[in-house]
Amino acid sequence: MKTLRLALVALIGIALLVSAWQGPPAVAQENVNKAIDEKFSKYDEKLPLWSIQPGTAPRMIELTIYFNNMWFGAQAGNWDLARFEAYRSEETIKGVYVVRPKRIASLKPWAESALPALIKAIEAKDKAAFEKAYDTAIAGCNGCHVGSSGGPLKSMAAFKITRPTAPLFSNIDFKGR
Ligand code: HEC
Incomplete structure (x- = not known):
């Protein structure tokens, strides 16, 4: 009975975590955008496009x-x-x-x-x-x-x-x- 209650609490916990998760944090996307901008803004002879x-x-x-x-x-x-x-x-x-x-x-x-x-x-x-x-x-x-x-x-x-x-x-x- 006790194990069942524990398992239930754990499940609810996981469900709550999953529902709260809204994709990757915005700040990570910002960093990706920044990195892309930097690549396109600074000449780099190693990159074919440049x-x-x-x-x-x-x-x-x-x-x-x-x-x-x-x-x-x-x-x-x-x-x-x-x-x-x-x-x-x-x-x-x-x-x-x-x-x-x-x-x-x-x-x-x-x-x-x-x-x-x-x-x-x-x-x-x-x-x-x-x-x-x-x-x-x-x-x-x-x-x-x-x-x-x-x-x-x-x-x-x-x-x-x-x-x-x-x-x-x-x-x-x-x-x-
Ligand atoms: C920064 C100083 C500078 C100025 C000002 C300058 N040039 Fe040049 N020019 C260069 C350099 C450096 C090269 C060689 C570029 C290379 O190796 O990619 C060159 C190359 C050239 C070439 C040979 C290009 C080829 O592919 O055959 C011509 C023609 C030329 N310049 C014309 C001009 C004309 C016309 C002006 C002025 C209206 C001018 N340049 C002003 C530095 C200059």
Whole structure:
């Protein structure tokens, strides 16, 4: 009789525990979310999803394209096109900060001086100021290249940027409409 009562009490105890249990504690889920966020927020070359993200060089090719378009937009008085390319330049650089934090120290000072100067001239529709800001910006490209290593190269001086002489895309009418 006594054993039966004990067993009953134990059963009721277990039933109460089970009914009180509402899945894993919220704090555990929070920690999982935090861990996932951290994985997705910090570059980790060991993870395939991160390692396939474009590094510096592909962003540099984008910059080269944007700077070509920007030049011919400005030459055609198409300030909207030029403005867009300056915006794209800013955006593509943000990607480098995420995947190659070691480039921030050299890239950010350029991005935060050269691009705003270009944007100012573009928004003022001032061709002379634009050309001056453009020359300063590409001097910055080259200055950084001389002092930066990349892949197998100790210096990226091999890449000397100039004013473009021909548009990259024959299918863009730089005058716009
Ligand atoms: C942070 C300083 C820095 C600035 C500013 C900079 N670059 Fe670069 N650039 C680099 C580095 C570093 C590499 C090599 C990247 C690598 O190894 O992934 C590079 C590579 C390049 C390449 C070769 C890419 C390839 O895949 O063939 C081109 C083209 C280029 N840059 C154009 C430009 C242009 C145009 C500008 C200015 C509008 C510019 N860069 C500004 C540092 C800079």
